[in-house]
Amino acid sequence: MMTPLRRHVRTRSIAATAGVLLALTATACGGTQAAPAASENGLTTVRLGNVQLSDYAAVLLGVDQGIFERNGLNIELVDITPADLVGGLLSGQVDMNPNTGPGTVMAAGKGIPLAVVGGVSTFEAGPDGRTGSTLLVEAGSPIRTAADLEGKTVGVNLLASASEYGVRGVVDQAGGDGSDVSVIEVPFSAMGESLTANRIDAALVGDPYASLLLKTGQFEAPMGDPIEQVFGPAPRVVVTGTRDYVETNPEVVDKFQTALDESVEYADSHPDDMRAAMVEHFGTPADTVGDTGYPALESRVDAAGLDDIATILRENGALDSSADISGLTR
Structure with a gap:
């Protein structure tokens, strides 16, 4: 249910x-x-x-x-x-x-x-065990759970899509308010740089970009794929x-x-x-x-x-x- x-x-x-x-x-x-x-x-x-x-x-x-x-x-x-x-x-x-x-x-x-x-x-x-996308943050980020995304800025590759609804949905499921997440559109190829430049706090990234970014050691995936968790x-x-x-x-x-x-x-x-x-x-x-x-x-x-x-x-x-x-x- x-x-x-x-x-x-x-x-x-x-x-x-x-x-x-x-x-x-x-x-x-x-x-x-x-x-x-x-x-x-x-x-x-x-x-x-x-x-x-x-x-x-x-x-x-x-x-x-x-x-x-x-x-x-x-x-x-x-x-x-x-x-x-x-x-x-x-x-x-x-x-x-x-x-x-x-x-x-x-x-x-x-x-x-x-x-x-x-x-x-x-x-x-x-x-x-993979879905093809995962939510990434910079290594050492205080964002560890979906509830931590409330009030933050999250990059997705397409607005009004399963990506945006997944991000907002996991915050709702955690007891927060998904409407209080600022979701902006960022190409997959620019998400790593957008995270390190602090333009976004988290990014929902598709493969192979997500897997390649994780290999650098600069990023972490603390909560898996919000799309899977909602849909x-x-x-x-x-x-x-x-x-x-x-x-x-x-x-x-x-x-x-x-x-x-x-x-x-x-x-x-x-x-x-x-x-x-x-x-x-x-x-x-x-x-x-x-x-x-x-x-x-x-x-x-x-x-x-x-x-x-x-x-x-x-x-x-x-x-x-x-x-x-x-x-x-x-």
């Missing part, structure tokens, strides 16, 4: 996000029926978005291993920017796209007709399609879910291959890929996990209280 969080409204960032989602909603309302997926050489072609998320390498590894082909699917990878995770689906650029759990819930809450095809990961720690087993990365595509192509979607199950199972038991896929598909430097943690892999998504995300977003003013996300799961 989740600990209730205080409501934290981030007006400027959320308004900007809402504007994008409202524009996408207008596009969706004018959309047409999805065409049946094309078949080629006995395989059904699925145009799948490719975006750089460390855990998404599990899906790409499955493509490399021929798992999708053995399940009757020809995967055509299409490079997608993070800004097009929803728009690429609505425009017909791709048939399926990865997205974050919170991003998917926010889009659905704005009335965009998405459906979750399957999962990739949760916010929990992966096979080596827990909720879905972190999912694969989505438009509701129209999913309903029009149920056999394709079922084959994709089966291939996703097998891909995640393979990646979970072959971490070296998982990291090799990061090098091949994302250009992660081979000499730092070992420093890149990733969260627990999970190919199935249930409505309860999405509801947990919706609750956190509502507490932070990022989702309207009347938003209906019931259509996300099949």
Whole structure:
């Protein structure tokens, strides 16, 4: 059971996000029926978005291993920017796209007709005990617990995201007031210097940056990953399609879910291959890929996990209280 969080409204960032989602909603309302997926050489072609998320390498590894082909699917990878995770689906650029759990819930809450095809990961720690991000402070800092963050300045790479909500949420869970934390946007590459220059008191840093900073001995990780502590087993990365595509192509979607199950199972038991896929598909430097943690892999998504995300977003003013996300799961 989740600990209730205080409501934290981030007006400027959320308004900007809402504007994008409202524009996408207008596009969706004018959309047409999805065409049946094309078949080629006995395989059904699925145009799948490719975006750089460390855990998404599990899906790409499955493509490399021929798992999708053995399940009757020809995967055509299409490079997608993070800004097009929803728009690429609505425009017909791709048939399926990865997205974050919170991003998917926010889009659905704005009335965009998405459906979750399957999962990739949760916010929990992966096979080596890491999630891919951790909260860092300077060595010797008096900040040792979440409660110590109240009244402090914390750097995250993106505002109005799981990173910001994780930081505020752990302070609330510790009995403090998360709204009394100043959360500012800092690129991962600048977080170490921002800490040593005292521009921020703590930083929520993603790998490989976090692992490399810890190796210098100048920084400590006294409290793990706030995102994991707040979002827990909720879905972190999912694969989505438009509701129209999913309903029009149920056999394709079922084959994709089966291939996703097998891909995640393979990646979970072959971490070296998982990291090799990061090098091949994302250009992660081979000499730092070992420093890149990733969260627990999970190919199935249930409505309860999405509801947990919706609750956190509502507490932070990022989702309207009347938003209906019931259509996300099949």
